[in-house]
Amino acid sequence: MADEQDDKSTKTEAPPDPSRRQFLKGVGVVGAGAAVADQFLLHASEQAKTAETGAAAANGLTNVVLRVNGQNRNVRVEPRTTLLNALRNHVEPQVTGPKLVCDQGTCGACTVLLDDKPVYSCLVLAVDAMNRKITTVEGLGTPDKMNAVQTAFVEKDGLMCGFCTPGFVTTISAYLKKNPNPTLTQVKEACKGNFCRCGTYPHVFEAALAAAKTMAMNTPGAASSASEEA
Known part of the structure; x- marks a missing residue:
């Protein structure tokens, strides 16, 4: 009797064999999940390749x-x-x-x-x-043939360490073509984008005004106009 009860309990506790339909359902779910994962990985891979291509082009x-x-x-x-x-x-x-x-x-x-x-x-x-x-x-000029601004910077001692000098000379040279007869205030305004850590601003501004006078005197007709006004 005990053996028969053990056999019955064993048969009752054993899980039933999966049916064909259940098996196919399981396979379908796994396959769908794998397909979604493949699509996700493919998209991520394409994005990575695009990023790498963009970085390579930028560099x-x-x-x-x-x-x-x-x-x-x-x-x-x-x-x-x-x-x-x-x-x-x-x-x-x-x-x-x-x-x-x-x-x-x-x-x-x-x-x-x-x-x-x-x-x-x-x-x-x-x-x-x-x-x-x-x-x-x-x-703008060479050591042998400097322009008016470069010459004025040398004569008026408009430089100290020299790091800011090229920027000032370039800025002032362009400004004097636009305004050949500036005031001190106008020169200061024109140079506000240039910084001198040595603090030689007075000499820089003096050089700019001196260059303006030199350029005016070298302009055709400027000398005669000045003499007529005098």
Whole structure:
């Protein structure tokens, strides 16, 4: 009797064999889950590839032609390379007049002329300067033939350490073409984007006014007009 009861309890406790329908249902659920997972992984993989491609393109080198001081210079730089970086480190021969000081567009030491307008070259991308006229302090004059502003800076002792000087000279040279007869207040306003840590502002402003007078005297008809007014 005990053996018969044990056999019955064993038969009762044993789980029933899964039917064919239940088996197919289970397989279907697992298959659907696997398909969803595959689609998710495929989408994630495509996104990763797209991100990698974009990063590679952003970090790749681009051929850039810069017209610097009247000459075309070919360079290969990353799209994120600034004009200042390209001029100082990639152009051959290097153009080191614009100085790297703050690299944040606050001091003006890197000022160049872009289509005759002063800009901070540390804030301009090299690729954005293509097909545009770039003039640095080297293009304004040479040691043997300085322009009026450069000459006035030497005569009026308008420099000390020299790091800010190229930016001031470039800014003032452009401004005097726009306003050839400025007042002291106007010169100060024109130079407000350039910072001198040595504090030689009085000499800088004096040099700017002296350069304006020199340029006026060298302008055809200026001398005769001045004598007539006298």
